[in-house]
Amino acid sequence: MEVLKQRILEEGVVLSDQVLKLDALLNHQVDPILTMEMGREFAGRFADAGVTRVVTVESSGIAVAFATALEMKVPLVFARRKKTLLADPDALCERVPSFTKGIVTDIMLSRQYISADDKVLFIDDIIANGDAARGLIKIIQRSGAELVGLGVVVEKCFQAGARTIREQGIRLESLVRITSLEDGKVVFGE
Template identity: 95%
Template sequence: MEVLKQRILEEGVVHSDQVLKLDALLNHQVDPILTMEMGREFAGRFADAGITRVVTVESSGIAVAFATALEMKVPLVFARRKKTLLADPDALCERVPSFTKGIVTDIMLSRQYISREDKVLFIDDIIANGDAARGLIKIIQRSGAELAGMGVVVEKCFQAGARTIRDQGIRLESLVRIESLEDGKVHFAD
């Protein structure tokens, strides 16, 4: 997506050779028009997959996952990172480290919102090391649902996350692939 690449160049902030801050368009502030374009792109790429449900992990993936679910006319379910007093005691849980937050959290998805009959599309904002993604994939697999694929807005090719997902035989589609963040600049792959 050329428009997304341009916005990343204009509004992304390279913090180090490992960290790209996309708060202005994805992780803190959301551009609804760009977000809907991303949702349409994912919906188009997975149009023939028979998707019955879109899933994501709170919170940065929700906007793009919502746009995708809206385009596909299917429900969106997001895995929670915090247990509440009303949390499903029988929820599917997985403990995952967060690369950007530097902490370990539990992600939880209620069994009520995913079943063996579902064909799931997992949408996320950025894949770096892939720990949260692998955690949610384990939850999807334990639910018995079929994972049709994963869509990520930004793939950091220089980190192992996307490769480890593809190595599992999972279809992973990226809207933008970043080769490196060397010299304080975004270098796109392809």
């Protein structure tokens, strides 16, 4: 997606050779037009997969996952990161570290919203080390649902997350692949 690459170059902030801040378009502020374009792109890429649900992890993946679910005309379900008083005591849970937040959290998905009959498309904003993605994949597998693929807006190719997901035989589609953030420059891959 050339428009996404251009926006990353214009609005992304390279904080280190490992961290790209995309608050202006993904993680704090959301551009609805760009987000809908990303949703259409994912929906097109996975159009033949028979998707019955789109899933994501709160919170940064929700906007793009919503746009994808809307295009596919299926429900969106997001895994929560915090337990509430109303949390399902029988929820599927997994403990995962967060690369950007520097903490470990539990992600939870209610069994009420995912079943063995589902074909699930997992949409996320960025894949770096892939810990949250692997955690949600474990939850999806334990639910009995079929994971048809993972769509990520930004794949950081210099970190192991996407590679480890693909090594599990999971289809992973990236809208943008970044091969380096060295010297404060975003370098895109094919």
